[in-house]
Amino acid sequence: MLLTRxxxxxPAIARQGILVAFLLFMVAFSLMSDRFLSADxxxxxxxxxxxxxxxxxxxxxVVIGGNLDLSVGSMLSFATVLVVDxxxxxxxxxxxxxxxxxxxxxxxxxxxxxxxxxLNSLIVTLGMLSAIQGxxxxxxxxxxxxxxxxxxxxxxxxxxxxxxxxxxxxxxFLGLALLFHVIMSSMPFGRKVYAVGGNPTASVFSGxxxxxxxxxxxxxxxxxxxxxxxxxxxxxxxSQNNVGQGYELQVLAAVIxxxxxxxxxxxxxxxxxxxxxxxxxIQNGLILMGQPYYMQWLVTWAIxxxxxxxxxAAKRGRLLSPIA
Amino acid sequence: xxxxxxxxxLQQIVKTFPGVRALDGVDFEVLPGEVHALLGExxxxxxxxxxxxxxxYQPNEGQIYIAGEEVTMTTPLDAKNQGVxxxxxxxxxxxxxxxxxxxxxxxxxxKSFGRVDWKTLHARCDEILSRLKCRFSSDTVVAGLSxxxxxxxEIARALTVDARVVIFDEPTASLTDAEKVVLFDIINDxxxxxxxxxxxxxxxxxxxxxxxxxxxxxxxxxRGTLVTAETDEDEVTRLMIGRSLDLSRNIKxxxxxxxxxxxxxxxxAPSFSDVSFALRAGEVVGFYGLVGAGRTELAETLFGLRxxxxxxxxxxxxxxxxxxxxxxxxxxxxxxxxxxxxxGLVLTMNCRDNMTLPQVGDLTxxxxxxxxxxxxxxxxxxxxxxxxxxxxxxxxxxLSGGNxxxxxxxxxxxxxxRVLIVDEPTRGIDVGSKAEIHNLLRELxxxxxxxxxxxxxxxxxxxxxxxxxxxxxxKITRExxxxxxxxxxxxxxxxxxxxxxxx
Numbered sequence: 001m002l003l004t005r006x007x008x009x010x011p012a013i014a015r016q017g018i019l020v021a022f023l024l025f026m027v028a029f030s031l032m033s034d035r036f037l038s039a040d041x042x043x044x045x046x047x048x049x050x051x052x053x054x055x056x057x058x059x060x061x062v063v064i065g066g067n068l069d070l071s072v073g074s075m076l077s078f079a080t081v082l083v084v085d086x087x088x089x090x091x092x093x094x095x096x097x098x099x100x101x102x103x104x105x106x107x108x109x110x111x112x113x114x115x116x117x118x119l120n121s122l123i124v125t126l127g128m129l130s131a132i133q134g135x136x137x138x139x140x141x142x143x144x145x146x147x148x149x150x151x152x153x154x155x156x157x158x159x160x161x162x163x164x165x166x167x168x169x170x171x172x173f174l175g176l177a178l179l180f181h182v183i184m185s186s187m188p189f190g191r192k193v194y195a196v197g198g199n200p201t202a203s204v205f206s207g208x209x210x211x212x213x214x215x216x217x218x219x220x221x222x223x224x225x226x227x228x229x230x231x232x233x234x235x236x237x238x239s240q241n242n243v244g245q246g247y248e249l250q251v252l253a254a255v256i257x258x259x260x261x262x263x264x265x266x267x268x269x270x271x272x273x274x275x276x277x278x279x280x281x282i283q284n285g286l287i288l289m290g291q292p293y294y295m296q297w298l299v300t301w302a303i304x305x306x307x308x309x310x311x312x313a314a315k316r317g318r319l320l321s322p323i324a
Numbered sequence: 325x326x327x328x329x330x331x332x333x334l335q336q337i338v339k340t341f342p343g344v345r346a347l348d349g350v351d352f353e354v355l356p357g358e359v360h361a362l363l364g365e366x367x368x369x370x371x372x373x374x375x376x377x378x379x380x381y382q383p384n385e386g387q388i389y390i391a392g393e394e395v396t397m398t399t400p401l402d403a404k405n406q407g408v409x410x411x412x413x414x415x416x417x418x419x420x421x422x423x424x425x426x427x428x429x430x431x432x433x434x435k436s437f438g439r440v441d442w443k444t445l446h447a448r449c450d451e452i453l454s455r456l457k458c459r460f461s462s463d464t465v466v467a468g469l470s471x472x473x474x475x476x477x478e479i480a481r482a483l484t485v486d487a488r489v490v491i492f493d494e495p496t497a498s499l500t501d502a503e504k505v506v507l508f509d510i511i512n513d514x515x516x517x518x519x520x521x522x523x524x525x526x527x528x529x530x531x532x533x534x535x536x537x538x539x540x541x542x543x544x545x546x547r548g549t550l551v552t553a554e555t556d557e558d559e560v561t562r563l564m565i566g567r568s569l570d571l572s573r574n575i576k577x578x579x580x581x582x583x584x585x586x587x588x589x590x591x592x593a594p595s596f597s598d599v600s601f602a603l604r605a606g607e608v609v610g611f612y613g614l615v616g617a618g619r620t621e622l623a624e625t626l627f628g629l630r631x632x633x634x635x636x637x638x639x640x641x642x643x644x645x646x647x648x649x650x651x652x653x654x655x656x657x658x659x660x661x662x663x664x665x666x667x668g669l670v671l672t673m674n675c676r677d678n679m680t681l682p683q684v685g686d687l688t689x690x691x692x693x694x695x696x697x698x699x700x701x702x703x704x705x706x707x708x709x710x711x712x713x714x715x716x717x718x719x720x721x722x723l724s725g726g727n728x729x730x731x732x733x734x735x736x737x738x739x740x741x742r743v744l745i746v747d748e749p750t751r752g753i754d755v756g757s758k759a760e761i762h763n764l765l766r767e768l769x770x771x772x773x774x775x776x777x778x779x780x781x782x783x784x785x786x787x788x789x790x791x792x793x794x795x796x797x798x799k800i801t802r803e804x805x806x807x808x809x810x811x812x813x814x815x816x817x818x819x820x821x822x823x824x825x826x827x
Contacts, residue, residue: 186693187691187693191677191681191684191693192685194672194673194677195673195677197672198673202666202667202668205627205629205649205668207648207649207650207652207653207682208681208682209648265672266672
């Protein structure tokens, strides 16, 4: 039954397959926990997912363009430490733009190495992951940073505030998602990203500057990280040196779960939003069921494997590889 | 004819894909020792049928019999074990491995403790390769072999099993004439050994040279089987496309316009040097030469993909520097590249998006891509080029080769180029679409486009060109007008013989 559905539907069904799995999870969790379906819990999961969500938007665009970005985790540490540290030194109205610029510079390094020098994105961003972590420690001298006057600053609006009754992180996440959705689905740049990710050679033969497109995707990714850092810094009002550690994998997990192919050229922002929410609700459900925190890593991995499998199976029209 | 038990028989095969009935009750059989050609236009269902034969697709309905027994083949390995072997059009070798390792890939002969028995391996492979009259040894790394020799390795692989049926899919697409002769010998040898051969090709001359019978498919359905000796090209073509083709060349002196493109002493080491020619509006110039003569590199240089070492390019009399494809496109130069799937199309995108890709930045309403403008362009060129696709939403990878090529041509025509360069425009395309593309190139010239056709097929060059420029080893050796050209002189010019040197 599943197999015939898969055969008939092609990749489209995979997306629905993930949706169906998501709904099944929601039903299962709500049966097992009274609190799971409460409005409070919903909003809090949504709010917590915003940081990973915002970062996943940028990484989705990088991945559609045919590359990877593993440096977003330590880039988040860098940006958060910077904005929190500068907050008390030069004030939030300057700290935010300075932090955004500095983060964009890191994105530009990724973009230049991968876009213009055509180096392998896995190697470059893995290297940046460790290089930026080093940079953070050099900058902070190993000290954690915090904001002294946590009540009196307007900076708190991003992590702790609400706009028209909706928590700001949610508003920022959905706002950015909408913006990037429009860019990717309706603007020339988005089309070029899909083309470069789908076939870089044919894109060059069609007069698209592959290098510039790839470069820009890394700038977008860095911009998303800086937005996430504003939410995180404002929420915690302080930062550890390694606050972003491990985020890169959560982000990538959400992107894959949403069904964006690591081969490049396919996927979408809306699917990533779905992936982010799924990941967040599953993790939340496990905690509500009284499972230890680290259980979520195991379950997340299993879900990703199944998601990828269904996606591949849908494309080749059968569950097992046709070549024995 | 006495009826032998067919080596392979397909009966009433139906294969459907979402929205498409790719095969609609097709019958096909191969007798032992027979060469059975399979013909059809692009999209007629040849590839699908072939994949059914080779166990890559399972038919929705119908039966497959091997030596009289009904079988189901669910994987290519099943098919291979049943003695049905497919020689791919696109080679499936591991380039970093040696010929021998490729030939016995996955089935290397073993000694004790699972060690590979290299001696036996190479002995066996050298024997097979010498049977195929190959001059390279089995320890040659595949990446270092020519395409033709790589194909020999593919064939050698098929010969390791006791093949009952060997399927050749467009085997001569990248072979020279000499290599073809060798291949045909091999096919005749196999035939003499009682192997059934399925031969898929677009080239009528080959089919008539080789085959015993011809089965024709059209639009996924069976159109009939003809005995080769009792039919002719006309009948086959009519069966294939439902009409006759006029292949005769319409030699009229075209109304030539001004010189659009002029190239003076253009060089790009090591591919070509000191190339000079001029191209007028309304004319088709054919570039003919052997693979590696520097024609593709010349096209890529004009299109801004390579930097020339010297010489000048003039468009409308003004010197231009095309340092990127964007530059070239802005100057009105466009290139339909040699390799459709790798260079021409983004297979993950739909037909419309592929066609509008170079100008997507201009087809905007405000900051947004105007879907309406895109669809208008797509519709216009779909109609003009008679592209067959259910809708613009169809992923371009699902189209047949001919329709894919038309998408690439449409992509550039919609840019209103001054100069259209087409590199191997009909490679791997069936006769029907081929003729359409040839006519189209003539029409474009008549409309005032300046067209450069690069081709390795002499009939094609002779058919479409007003002038033919022959290249050999990176140099132009001779130029012919359509009226004065002869096949002999052309062959001499491209092989470095004859009186012509650098023009």
